[in-house]
Amino acid sequence: MGAVPYTRGLHEVGDGTYAYLSPPGTWGWSNCGLVVSGDRALLVDTQFDLPMTATLRAAIAAAVPQARVTTVVTTHANGDHCWGNQLFPDAEIIGSAAAAHGMADEVQPAQLAALSGPGSPDSPLGDYMRRHFGHFDFSGITVTPPARTFSGRLEVPVGDRTVELWEVGPAHTGGDVLVSVPDAGVLFAGDILFIGDHPIMWTGPVRNWIAACDRIIESGARHIVAGHGPVTDAAGVRLFRDYLVLVAEQAATAYAAGLPYWEAAATVKLPDVYAGWGRRERLVITMATAYRNLGAAPAELLEILAHTADAEAAK
Ligand SMILES: [Zn+2]
Incomplete structure (x- = not known):
């Protein structure tokens, strides 16, 4: 199979193996x-909300009417990866123990609605949140963590196929998992990979994230x-891995020089190959996390997000 078009919906990327893509990403x-x-x-x-997840469910029913999600x-x-879980009540939900634990500590749907909905704060942060999150519908969501958890590695049968789960976090978040489908040459990376935009490191350390990229490359997956x-x-994973290495080096230098994390983000220099990546302001979040991993006292999330909004406005 050749290049997969970046259009909304299900695309078969290997035998009986589909990517459900959500541009603009x-x-x-x-x-x-x-x-x-x-x-x-x-x-x-x-998906992030219940209407989007209902659309996903309908797309699955249309593409593979004989199958049910078990x-x-x-x-x-x-x-944005699990708030639709409740719409699959008959399925067994599996995740790392760290991710299950993390779902309770995350910003909750009602809090995100308050930060981005009609009554959200009249501030640069409120403006940022409304523009980027105001179009989602956070009503009716019951955060539904995995009922079955694991650490390390787990093989999951699907009919006569086997899917492998590899825990590679903490990296992007506390409990990141890669999903390998060896018989199709496909790997689902979750947010261990962002393509086309700057990633966000919420937890780190970055060395775990770099190692996770190496595991993806070593898997030999074609898609x-x-x-x-x-x-x-x-090749896309290598480019992403190199970005992490460059940002980690500059984080260490800026931290040693005593620069505040948001100024460190503003001064990051990257080769031209990354110039087209969107949402550069997310480097503020990644820098705050890198600083914490280097020993800095943790900053408040709302303070970090306010600096992120300022960095976007300053572009
Ligand atoms: Zn995400």
């Missing part, structure tokens, strides 16, 4: 995956599905 527009065998299907991640894998705790953005290949 920025804040909240996350990809999912589907592995089908006979009358059974394993779904990788749900397993949902949650790659990590961010809401690699990012959590956000188009389907990529090993």
